[in-house]
Amino acid sequence: MHLAQQQHTFEPKIFAFVCTWCTYAGADLAGTSRMQYPSNVRVLKFPCTGRIDPVFILKAFQQGADGVLVSGCHPGDCHYIAGNFHARRRFAVFRKLLEFVGVDLNRLQFSWVSAAEGGKWVEVVTDLTEKVRNMGPMTEFKELAMEEQWSGAINTPELKEAYNAI
């Protein structure tokens, strides 16, 4: 059966940071089971959610991600025993920081997807893609990257005068 191809005006870029043992295998299962999910997601494989530094998320947004998904093994299933427990704390705190600097947390999703949960992977990816599609492109970080240094703008009368006197 072929699903009707829907046309959208905006295709969001979703970066997914996943652990190799659970979520990556789950996504693989979705693939081998021929389940359909949005192709907006770019999967980046890590040994463990504990290896996913919050700075990667930041970098993803700077490089043009409209949404970010971080996914790994369910608590208790970590291949390295406790990597996901550490990650859980780190991301709980990191979310709060991003929220405080003004990032809309609807663009950042965390999930536990096991190797057997191909269906859940499809669901998580589809939900996030649709949510972010409705929100439109993430412009904040991209705009920052386009902007110049503060001193490039001569925005006070004193500075203007000094500049013109050179």
Add this chain to the structure above:
Amino acid sequence: MTSTLIETSIYAAISESIQAEAKRILSDGQVSTIVGYAAARRKGSAQPIVITDASDAQKLIFTPACVNNLAVYLTKAKKDIPKKGKIGIVVKGCDMKALTGLMGESQLKREELYLIGVPCAGVLASTFAPSQELTDESLAPKCTECDAHLPTGCDFVPTETPLTPELEKKYAVEIARLEALTPAERWAYWKEQFAKCIKCYACRQVCPFCFCEQCLCDRNKPQMVETTPRPAGNTAWHIVRAMHLAGRCAGCAECERVCPMDIPLNLLNRKMAKELKELYDHEAGFEVTEKGPLTMFNEKDDQSFIK
């Protein structure tokens, strides 16, 4: 608006006790070196001093201009202090929290230190001249929320008790104001703040917890944070900085004091401290613990944000 005077008359007696104690421990050889404060050239100002001779003990003072957190001199990032014998150090309550944290992170050993605690009513904000008298307005913002006026766990503390009026908690008020805004408004606020940063890294150099031999933000293979002082790299630097200090920051506000661009760095630190308190009931700096809140976990930690 009239301002309330903060009582600092006890500081003279405290200075005397510090001098006497410093003289005693230097002459009987208990310590080899003492890090403290001495008068500087500008009227009323103070600066850090390292003394090794008992005859220099009378140089030590404590005044509202003794703003520095001296703990930073004991970290491995700084090589100003000769590393032999026990080291004496003059500490305020907030500085003590930094030392406690450093001991927990195996950067310092308690038995190698002689702690001279200071009963502290507060110090001056960086925006006021050192000769200014201490009022609720000229007081450093951190001192309005201080919970460590009397440092604990020291070897010697002068007996004076500081009078500490209940003041409006400046950071808490500002955090509440920002939290009430929409994400877009907060982004606009921080964008303006971060845009001012010139990447001088004074905030990093002065922080007792920024002792990494190589900072992530200096690495270029791979480059995680753009190093030029442009808005993108600045924002990344501030987010990474706040994240790396979450659960560790002692709240000494040195980063904010030294920032030449007046960026409210400690606001981010205090926000993180607040979140860690709410999430994991953790407060940094009160006891020496082997692990911080982000290097341990509880199987029952909240995961309501995870699908």
